[in-house]
Amino acid sequence: MDADVWNEQVAKDYDESSAHMYKPEVLSPAVAFLERRVGRHPALEFAVGTGRVALPLSARGVRVVGIEKSQPMAQELGKKPGGDDVAVTIGDMTTSQVPGVFSLVYLVYNAITCLLSQEEQVACFRNAARHLEPGGRFVIEVFVPELQRLPPGETARPFHIGDQHVGFDTYDLLNQQVVSHHYTIVDGRGSTFLSPHRYVWPSELDLMAQLAGLRLSERWADWAKTPFTATSRSHVSVWQKPFDGSVAL
Known part of the structure; x- marks a missing residue:
């Protein structure tokens, strides 16, 4: 990590x-x-x-x-x-x-x-x-x-949608990797955060x-x-x- x-x-x-x-x-x-x-x-x-x-x-x-x-x-x-x-x-x-x-x-x-x-x-x-x-x-x-929910050719799926936070994952199926994208708004201030993962x-x-x-x-x-x-x-x-x-x- x-x-x-x-x-x-x-x-x-x-x-x-x-x-x-x-x-x-x-x-x-x-x-x-x-x-x-x-x-x-x-x-x-x-x-x-x-x-x-x-x-x-x-x-x-x-x-x-x-x-x-x-x-x-x-x-x-x-x-x-x-x-x-x-x-x-x-x-x-x-x-x-x-x-x-x-x-x-x-x-x-x-x-x-x-x-x-x-x-x-x-x-x-x-x-x-x-x-x-x-x-x-x-x-x-x-x-x-979430691979069973990915239509052919699609690589991204949302995992959380809220008033202050939206998150989605992008998948690399060949290498069993996923990147989580977080978009957050608190008190009118926006931030982004990307974290890599190995799904298992x-x-x-x-x-x-x-x-x-x-x-x-x-x-x-x-x-x-x-x-x-x-x-x-x-x-x-x-x-x-x-x-x-x-x-x-």
């Missing part, structure tokens, strides 16, 4: 540009889902960002630590109420390690796709497995690639988990546990580390 994409200006405007993700009907189910899956040890968030999920989860009494590649994003988290309670390690979620053992490692809002190669995504699973206690869980929230299928993620020694235990269409079907546009998946503690390196 290129930290230059998540620079100081993007970090400063991130919460406003992602305001739709802070709505209670979006955020509260995510926090509740994660809280119910935290065991006796803390939770670790990969790509913790400005703390959209980490801070309300911490406010519920869960000890949360994070890994974040972008220093400006982490600084924005630190400025918020409760920010001092979430210890953040600056580093890459594919390789950085933090002290301790965790009941839960999680990665939300499509952040797994910020890793632009299959090799990096596999490394992320292995790093999650290294941090988990036996029986611990790795949770990912990510979109399902649920079955491919399951294979990555298997390579890391993790096993699929849950898959839902959203945080509210709507059943996952062939027409679901996103999924929340949970993989578990075996209780014997074995893990692929």
Whole structure:
């Protein structure tokens, strides 16, 4: 994941540009889902960002630590109420390690796709497995690639249309890449933000988990546990580390 994409200006405007993700009907189910899956040890968030999920989860009494590649994003988290309670390690979620053992490692809002190669995504699973206690869980929230909704020759699809934000993705089908385009207007001021991603299928993620020694235990269409079907546009998946503690390196 290129930290230059998540620079100081993007970090400063991130919460406003992602305001739709802070709505209670979006955020509260995510926090509740994660809280119910935290065991006796803390939770670790990969790509913790400005703390959209980490801070309300911490406010519920869960000890949360994070890994974040972008220093400006982490600084924005630190400025918020409760920010001092979430210890953040600056580093890459594919390789950085933090002290301790965790009941839960999680990665939300499509952040797994910020890793632009299959090799990096596999490394992320292995790093999650290294941090988990036996029986611990790795949770990912990510979109399902919209390829079945692309007519022949079309490469762009909208993913959000709101009063202050419009977003659409452009697909490179040959290289399994997608660029997310965000156009935001707040108080009459417009901004644009483009971020590259590598889209990934649920079955491919399951294979990555298997390579890391993790096993699929849950898959839902959203945080509210709507059943996952062939027409679901996103999924929340949970993989578990075996209780014997074995893990692929």
